[in-house]
Amino acid sequence: MVRTLAAMTVLALASVLPTAAQDLPSWNDGAAKKSIVDFVTAVTTQGGSDFVEPADRIAVFDNDGTLWSEQPMYVQLAFVLDRVKALAPEHPEWKDTEPFKSVLAGDMKGVAAAGMKGLVEIVAATHSGMTSDEFSRIATDWIASAKHPTTGKPYTSMIYQPMRELVSYLKDNGFKVFIVSGGGIEFMRPWTERVYSIPAENVVGSSIKTKYEMRDGKPAVVRLPEIDFIDDEAGKPVGIAKFIGKRPIAAFGNSDGDFQMLEWTTAGDGRRFGLIVHHDDGEREVAYDRDSHFGKLAKGLDEGPKRGWTIVSMKNDWKQVFPE
Amino acid sequence: MVRTLAAMTVLALASVLPTAAQDLPSWNDGAAKKSIVDFVTAVTTQGGSDFVEPADRIAVFDNDGTLWSEQPMYVQLAFVLDRVKALAPEHPEWKDTEPFKSVLAGDMKGVAAAGMKGLVEIVAATHSGMTSDEFSRIATDWIASAKHPTTGKPYTSMIYQPMRELVSYLKDNGFKVFIVSGGGIEFMRPWTERVYSIPAENVVGSSIKTKYEMRDGKPAVVRLPEIDFIDDEAGKPVGIAKFIGKRPIAAFGNSDGDFQMLEWTTAGDGRRFGLIVHHDDGEREVAYDRDSHFGKLAKGLDEGPKRGWTIVSMKNDWKQVFPE
Ligand SMILES: [Ca+2]
Ligand SMILES: [Ca+2]
Structure with missing residues (x-):
C-alpha cells in the first residue's frame, strides 16, 4: 500500500x-x-x-x-574479423581456405568477393558451437577491450x-x-x-x-x-x-x-x-x-x-x- | 530531478x-x-x-x-474448434474432409485420430491468411465472449x-x-x-x-x-x-x-x-x-x-x- x-x-x-x-x-x-x-x-x-x-x-x-x-565498418564485422584471428591457431587450414585466408591477410576486397556465402561461413565458424552463455562472455570481453580503428576509442564511446x-x-x-x-x-x-x-x-x-x-x-x-x-x-x-x-x-x-x-x-x-x-x-x-x-x-x-x-x-x- | x-x-x-x-x-x-x-x-x-x-x-x-x-481441453483448442465452426460456411468442402469433418461433428476422437498432422492443418486453416492485427482482434473478440464448457464462466475467470x-x-x-x-x-x-x-x-x-x-x-x-x-x-x-x-x-x-x-x-x-x-x-x-x-x-x-x-x-x- x-x-x-x-x-x-x-x-x-x-x-x-x-x-x-x-x-x-x-x-x-x-x-x-x-x-x-x-x-x-x-x-x-x-x-x-x-x-x-x-x-x-x-x-x-x-x-x-x-x-x-x-x-x-559495422562493429560486429570488426568483432567477426577479430574472432577469426583469435581462432586461427586452432584452424591451420584457414591459411589456405577462403574467405578465412583473406580475413587473416587483412584483404577486405577478398572478403567482400566471397559475398554473402562467405560471410555466412565466417559467422558459422566464429559464432556457433559454444553455449549462449559462453558467447555472451566472448562478446562482453571483446566489447570491453576492442578499439575503434580510426578514433582509438572503445566502440561503446x-x-x-x-x-x-x-x-x-x-x-x-x-x-x-x-x-x-x-x-x-x-x-x-x-x-x-x-x-x-x-x-x-x-x-x-x-x-x-x-x-x-x-x-x-x-x-x-x-x-x-x-x-x-x-x-x-x-x-x-x-x-x-x-x-x-x-x-x-x-x-x-x-x-x-x-x-x-x-x-x-x-x-x-x-x-x-x-x-x-x-x-x-x-x-x-x-x-x-x-x-x-x-x-x-x-x-x-x-x-x-x-x-x-x-x-x-x-x-x-x-x-x-x-x-x- | x-x-x-x-x-x-x-x-x-x-x-x-x-x-x-x-x-x-x-x-x-x-x-x-x-x-x-x-x-x-x-x-x-x-x-x-x-x-x-x-x-x-x-x-x-x-x-x-x-x-x-x-x-x-487447452483453451486455445476450444478457440481453434470455434474458428473451424465460424469459418465452415466459407468452406463447404470441410463437411467431407478430415479433420474438419470430425471437428464440425463434435467428434473429438476423430480429431485426435488425425494426429499432429491434422492439428497443423486445422491451425493453418484457422490461424493464417489474415494480418497479425486482424488475428489479434479475432482472439480478443473470442476471449471476451467464449465460455468454459463445464463452469460456464469466461476463460479469463x-x-x-x-x-x-x-x-x-x-x-x-x-x-x-x-x-x-x-x-x-x-x-x-x-x-x-x-x-x-x-x-x-x-x-x-x-x-x-x-x-x-x-x-x-x-x-x-x-x-x-x-x-x-x-x-x-x-x-x-x-x-x-x-x-x-x-x-x-x-x-x-x-x-x-x-x-x-x-x-x-x-x-x-x-x-x-x-x-x-x-x-x-x-x-x-x-x-x-x-x-x-x-x-x-x-x-x-x-x-x-x-x-x-x-x-x-x-x-x-x-x-x-x-x-x-
Ligand atoms: Ca542502420
Ligand atoms: Ca502447462
Whole structure:
C-alpha cells in the first residue's frame, strides 16, 4: 500500500512536469527537435485526441548508424574479423581456405568477393558451437577491450549522445524502447543496458538457431551454424511482430534497411512518428548516404519527407555527436 | 530531478518493507509458500550472498495449467474448434474432409485420430491468411465472449488466483515476469496484460511464420500457414534464450512440457527456484497428472523433489483456486 501510494506520487509528479525540452540538451532547436517534442507531447497528453496508453507507447530504434557508429565498418564485422584471428591457431587450414585466408591477410576486397556465402561461413565458424552463455562472455570481453580503428576509442564511446538522450526522453515519457537491428541479437544484448539503458530482453536482432542439450553433464543452449532469422528490411516488421507483438508508434533508423520498419510504423492508425538520421557531418563524423557500403540511404531520403518522416541532419540538428 | 527523487523514495520505501507474506493471501502457510518467500527474500536482500540485481531477476511462467485452467481441453483448442465452426460456411468442402469433418461433428476422437498432422492443418486453416492485427482482434473478440464448457464462466475467470498473486509479488520485488507457453504467442498477447498484468512483449510462445507485404495498399504483417517455432519441452529454453536472452532465476510450470525450462533455470549459478503446480484437487478443480491428455506430469513428480523443486499441492497449499 505504501509502495502503491509512492508510485502514484511519481505518476502525479510526472504528469505535471513540462514536456522537458531540457531532456534533449544535445539537440539544436529546430524542426527536427520540435517534431520529436510535439509528437511526444501529443501522445502523452491525457484527454488529447492523440493520447496513447503507456502500454502501447512502443518505440523502436535501429542500432548501427542510428545509436552508434557503423563506419568504417559495422562493429560486429570488426568483432567477426577479430574472432577469426583469435581462432586461427586452432584452424591451420584457414591459411589456405577462403574467405578465412583473406580475413587473416587483412584483404577486405577478398572478403567482400566471397559475398554473402562467405560471410555466412565466417559467422558459422566464429559464432556457433559454444553455449549462449559462453558467447555472451566472448562478446562482453571483446566489447570491453576492442578499439575503434580510426578514433582509438572503445566502440561503446562511439555512440550518439543525442540519440541516447532521445531514448531516455521517451522512457521518461512512459515509452517502452526496443532496439530492432540487423545485427546479431546475442552480440548486442550483453551491453545494451549499460550503454543505452535498453535491457537485453528489449533487443530484437538477427539470430542463428540454437539447441537445448546436455554439455559436460550440464544443460545448455548451444549455438548452431545455421541462420535462424535476418532482422533487416522486410524482416524488421516481422521481427517486431514476433518479439514485441505490437505495432510501434515511433520508429528511428538511418538506412534503407529501416524503410519497411518506418513504413509499417507510420502507416498505423492515430499519431505516428518516423525519423531518419542522415549522416551529413563529415567533420565530426563521416558523411555518407546513397553510395555507402554500410548504411546505404537513398529511398528513405527520397520518400521519407513525402511521408512526413523527420530527417535529422547530424551537422545541423546535433549540438554534439559523441558523449564527452 | 523531481521524478528521480520520487523514484528514489519508492525504492527506499520498498527496501524497508517486510518480505510481504501478506502479498500471497490465497496461499496457505506451509512449505510451498515458505520456499517462495525464502527465495524472494534471499535474492532481494542487498548485501546478502544470494543477492541478484533487478536486471537479472527473470521469472518465467508456463500458462496452460500453471496460470489458468487447461481442462477439459487447452483453451486455445476450444478457440481453434470455434474458428473451424465460424469459418465452415466459407468452406463447404470441410463437411467431407478430415479433420474438419470430425471437428464440425463434435467428434473429438476423430480429431485426435488425425494426429499432429491434422492439428497443423486445422491451425493453418484457422490461424493464417489474415494480418497479425486482424488475428489479434479475432482472439480478443473470442476471449471476451467464449465460455468454459463445464463452469460456464469466461476463460479469463478460470485463472488461478494464487498464481496471479505470485506474479504480482515477484513484480513488486523487482522481478521481470514472462509467460513461456506452448500456446500460440499471438493468441495470448491480446489479453495477458489485462488478466495477469504481464504485458504482450513479455509473452513467449509457439508461433507461425509471417511475411511483410502490401495488402489493399497498406503495409501489413501477414500470417502464413507454416509453423515457425514450437515453444514446448526443449523448445522452452531455446525460446527463452531467443526472446529474453538471459537464463531465468525462477521458473514455474505444471507439466513435463516444462521440465527442460525448470532444469535449465535451476542448473544456473547462484540461488535458483523451480516450482511445479500439481493438480491434485478434484473438488475445487480437476485432479490429474500421470495419465492426462493435457498437462501430463510424471517426470516432474519423480525428479522434481530430488532437484529441490517446490511441488505445490493445489488442495493443500491454496486457500482459494479461482478469483472470487
Ligand atoms: Ca542502420
Ligand atoms: Ca502447462
